[in-house]
Amino acid sequence: MTIIGLVIVSSIIILTLIGPWVSPYDPTAINVAPPPNPSPPSADFPLGTNLLGQDMLSRLLCGGSVMLHVALLSVLFCFIIGVPIGLFASYAGGMLDKVSTIVMDSFYAFPGLVLAIAIAAMMGRGVVNMALSIAVVYVPSYFRIVRSQVLTIKELSYTEAARASGARGRTVLLRYILPNVVPSIVVVATVNFADAILTAAGLTFVGLGVGIDIPDWGWDLTQGRVLLPSGAWWVITFPGIMIVLLALGFTLIGEGLSELLTPRLEQ
């Protein structure tokens, strides 16, 4: 399962990397196709064209980079924010732990996409802003998983043994607890990649994505939605499939990894 996921994700990444060189037309240039537009798939334009006369194949080949950037950055932000807070708060315990748990749990009160839309609208367009608004939504899941792991591991004899042999709190946290938490974080991260991609697509869909001058599957979805009633199914279908594939790839990797890292699930 992990292998299939890896194949999907890596081929999409490679496709996106080589996209600008192999795509037949400039993905952002308008009216590369003669009217009428949108036109269905043909020999010259294998995936058809959209309302602006752009080649859909070129846009498909180049459009992944925004998604991938946003997903990668948001997972990175989650990591940087969620993991240290989870580690320190739950290791220290007491008030700090209570307060951070309440704050993190309060994020769950909002539906994820709505919260992301609100934050993205507040911060404005751009890849980094999109990533940040997605990160805010998913930080609590990192915090939760880290916290539950730390609470378990901190009671195990080897951390107690470390303290009993003269180790500092910092050493116990960074050398004994953190390495044992990492596998679970990696699993959450891969699953979150998929969520981040879908959320990014959602943000673009409601018009909070990047500018029109950058090829983006999410933007194509938005346009395709308008054209679908008139029978132009190709504009929305192909980018939609790509987004689903990418999300599926990351989900498969995540599921596979979690099974690999927690062998008990297999039995």
Added chain:
Amino acid sequence: MILLPLLEINSLTVDYRTRRGNIRAVNNVSFTLERGETLGLVGESGSGKSTLGFSVIRLLPPPGMIVNGNIRIDGTDILGFSEEKMRSIRGKKVAFVFQDPMTSLNPVKKVGAHFVELIRTHEPTISEKEAFKRAEKALSDVGILPERINDYPHQFSGGMRQRIMMALGIVLDPELVIADEPTTALDVIVQAKILDLLKKIQDKYGMALILITHDLSIVLERCDKILVMYAGCLVEYASSVDLYRNPKHPYTQGLLKSIPDIDLAEQKLEAIPGVPPNLLNPPKGCQFWPRCSNVQEKCRIEEPPIAEVSPGHFVRCFGGGT
């Protein structure tokens, strides 16, 4: 020059301040441990024996706190030490061997890394190579092949891991090793082997040993002195020969009667009736009176004092010495 005892505990009292009330886990316990001596700390679950052990390295799990008494190591009260100073004692002067060998080693670290970490914590100037050399020596002392130093903990059996824990305990040549139920998680055969190994190592390096256990039978032949605890109180403290031949406290007598004897064909094992008291609400007077076979009127009202019935033999019972 008079050599001070290695460990001296005077009227130590430890409380767990829980939301439901104060639990006195260790109640006014005193004893002395000389260099090279072995003490068996015996009691059932919740009797405060582990709490007593953790007090010695000042690592009481919260909300536990020492409310009275003092703990002297080499004549100095460690309760006044800074956390920094305490860290330099833990592992170096007083080593702790934990109960559960399956979770006492960090699963993501190789065995050798545990040693390097421990040695470097206390002697930062030592090279990794030198640390490895010492680790290999300690491992061969406990009967683990030194070439397995680069294996991960999960590649060892429970008994082997317990040996590794012991090797970690002795690698810095501590003066006192506290072993908290070191064999409880192991089967009887391995248990005997581990305990004999512990004794052998102790003889070789001359350190003092506190063996915490719920099983009186395993400490009787291996320890110089035995301290029996019940509900946080010291009930009897004597040399193991005295304790075995001449137990004074009804609780100790009950424990001894409950040890099966392999030479007797037909022996009825006697159990002590009842259960230990709830420490949130301990009985008035002697903690043991509701289960005592020899209870007197006085026992229900007053706490019995600790009396020395013969030199070095202490009993906390009104009927003591009779």
